[in-house]
Amino acid sequence: MILEAADLIAGYNGQPVLHKVSLQVAAGEVVSLLGANGAGKSTLLKTIIGTVPVIQGYIRLEGTGISTWSPAKRVAAGIGLSPEGRRIFANLSTEENLLMGAASLPRARKRDGLDRAFTLFPVLADRTTQKAGTLSGGEQQMVAIARAMMSSPKLLLVEEPSQGLAPVVVDAVYATLREIADSGVAVLVAEQFQQVHEDASDRILVIDKGTIVPDRHRTR
Amino acid sequence: MQLDLVPEIVVLGLTVAALYGMLPVAIVLTYRISRTIGFVHGGIAIFGALVYSYLVRGPADGDAAHFGHNDAIIGTTPAILIAIAAGAAVGIGFGALVMSRWMAELPGMTLTVISIAGLLVIGNLSGYYIRPGGLSITPSPFGDGGTRIGDVVVTNHRLAALLILCALVAALALFLSRTYTGLAIRAIADDVEASVWCGAKLRLIGTGVYGASGAIAALGGAMYAAAVAEPVDGILLLLVRGMLIAVVGGLRSLPLALAGAVLYGILETALVVGFFGDVSAGGREVTLSCALLALIVIAARVRKESFFLLERRQA
Numbered sequence: 019m020i021l022e023a024a025d026l027i028a029g030y031n032g033q034p035v036l037h038k039v040s041l042q043v044a045a046g047e048v049v050s051l052l053g054a055n056g057a058g059k060s061t062l063l064k065t066i067i068g069t070v071p072v073i074q075g076y077i078r079l080e081g082t083g084i085s086t087w088s089p090a091k092r093v094a095a096g097i098g099l100s101p102e103g104r105r106i107f108a109n110l111s112t113e114e115n116l117l118m119g120a121a122s123l124p125r126a127r128k129r130d131g132l133d134r135a136f137t138l139f140p141v142l143a144d145r146t147t148q149k150a151g152t153l154s155g156g157e158q159q160m161v162a163i164a165r166a167m168m169s170s171p172k173l174l175l176v177e178e179p180s181q182g183l184a185p186v187v188v189d190a191v192y193a194t195l196r197e198i199a200d201s202g203v204a205v206l207v208a209e210q211f212q213q214v215h216e217d218a219s220d221r222i223l224v225i226d227k228g229t230i231v232p233d234r235h236r237t238r
Numbered sequence: 239m240q241l242d243l244v245p246e247i248v249v250l251g252l253t254v255a256a257l258y259g260m261l262p263v264a265i266v267l268t269y270r271i272s273r274t275i276g277f278v279h280g281g282i283a284i285f286g287a288l289v290y291s292y293l294v295r296g297p298a299d300g301d302a303a304h305f306g307h308n309d310a311i312i313g314t315t316p317a318i319l320i321a322i323a324a325g326a327a328v329g330i331g332f333g334a335l336v337m338s339r340w341m342a343e344l345p346g347m348t349l350t351v352i353s354i355a356g357l358l359v360i361g362n363l364s365g366y367y368i369r370p371g372g373l374s375i376t377p378s379p380f381g382d383g384g385t386r387i388g389d390v391v392v393t394n395h396r397l398a399a400l401l402i403l404c405a406l407v408a409a410l411a412l413f414l415s416r417t418y419t420g421l422a423i424r425a426i427a428d429d430v431e432a433s434v435w436c437g438a439k440l441r442l443i444g445t446g447v448y449g450a451s452g453a454i455a456a457l458g459g460a461m462y463a464a465a466v467a468e469p470v471d472g473i474l475l476l477l478v479r480g481m482l483i484a485v486v487g488g489l490r491s492l493p494l495a496l497a498g499a500v501l502y503g504i505l506e507t508a509l510v511v512g513f514f515g516d517v518s519a520g521g522r523e524v525t526l527s528c529a530l531l532a533l534i535v536i537a538a539r540v541r542k543e544s545f546f547l548l549e550r551r552q553a
Contacts, residue, residue, distance in 0.1 A: 067435055093437030105432040107425045118425045121418070121437040128418075165436065 286456025329452015
């Protein structure tokens with residue numbers, strides 16, 4: 019199992035937002051996490067990457083406890099996050115955005131990461147020097163996912179990848195996420211209810227008020 | 239207007255700009271990391287000025303007969319290096335404090351107040367404990383001589399300050415554009431949280447940037463101390479001017495901050511030498527401030543930012 023979280027309580031300033039959340043994601047699996055605004059999707063992903071502190075419970079990556087690790091250490095250990103709203107570095111070029119995703123890699127392996135990113139999203143190879151803030155929404159989403167993939171993560175966290183994109187672009191993004199999962203990466207996608215891509219998901223979890231709703235799990 | 243004064247104004251103005259330009263460089267660097275204005279650099283500049291002066295003039299011993307004697311503890315070159323290193327150490331200490339997990343997430347305004355507190359604490363403690371004596375004027379690490387540029391003689395000290403500032407800005411521009419740490423600094427300036435998600439070591443990088451900017455502020459203070467008789471009071475004015483100059487570049491651009499310093503230096507020199515006729519000291523300050531304000535607005539327009547440094551929404 020790549021990701022295991024059990025009885026996870028986490029939140030801001032000691033105030034819990036997640037209440038005893040447990041979930042597992044295996045290698046090669048795409049798990050969709052559905053929930054309304056404020057349900058706790060974003061907090062869960064930020065807890066896994068390490069910017070929201072764990073109050074109780076644990077997170078394990080390939081069996082190793084990472085609950086107290088810094089975000090940098092978690093990224094180096096194999097977690098990548100493509101955040102809500104893309105959050106690309108608008109004033110940096112496409113290539114610089116991607117290289118930022120490889121911060122934890124030794125210099126020699128950064129170039130491999132770029133090659134991998136351009137294989138996943140060939141259109142980005144033609145945009146290397148373009149400021150990322152001037153890319154289209156779809157291209158910015160590609161940069162966000164490719165950036166998260168730069169460090170060869172074992173676990174890819176993707177937050178609302180379809181937000182603000184045309185349906186045809188969303189299909190392409192999900193096809194790429196499927197491709198990434200098929201290469202052995204565990205993928206956890208957080209989405210709004212109306213944006214769910216059931217065909218691309220192996221399992222669907224529903225989160226509400228900071229808790230995974232047990233009777234609403236679905237498996238493809 | 240006396241047009242024959244123009245070459246002199248330009249040459250001398252550039253050397254004045256060099257003294258004004260170092261603090262804005264430090265302010266821009268730390269703003270990129272913390273999004274707060276580095277008032278603390280004024281304190282570090284005072285500290286650097288006093289450490290350097292103390293080392294090259296010796297301690298004040300209260301003996302009036304001793305006044306004017308050279309009691310140098312060490313030479314000017316090692317002294318300025320020690321002042322820079324001490325400034326870096328203070329910068330690292332302050333950076334470690336404000337980048338710590340207890341402080342890093344405080345609101346920007348709170349951190350700005352902490353920076354002002356840093357200015358007051360470091361400046362006052364330095365003034366209280368580090369009292370240079372001996373010579374009335376702090377000697378320059380670049381000697382007393384001068385260099386003729388055209389018809390204008392410039393002191394080696396001011397010329398060196400100009401060369402150091404240009405080299406510093408060029409080196410920083412190269413560092414920021416060519417290294418991964420520089421890339422991370424620019425990314426942090428764009429989006430702190432997203433850079434952390436990418437694995438950037440925010441505390442380490444932030445503390446390092448505070449260390450580097452502390453070294454630059456101390457260098458600026460030491461260079462200023464060797465150019466004027468009463469550096470401590472002057473540095474506070476230098477800090478205020480440095481902040482205005484840093485705002486020219488939106489607190490983010492080193493080249494624009496340098497341009498602001500050049501404009502300021504040349505205009506101030508023009509006013510002082512009487513290019514625009516006889517202008518009072520107050521009139522000079524008003525003219526200089528208005529000119530900088532105009533430059534800030536023009537630079538913001540060119541950079542497509544609002545006056546208050548917020549990015550304009552893209553159409």
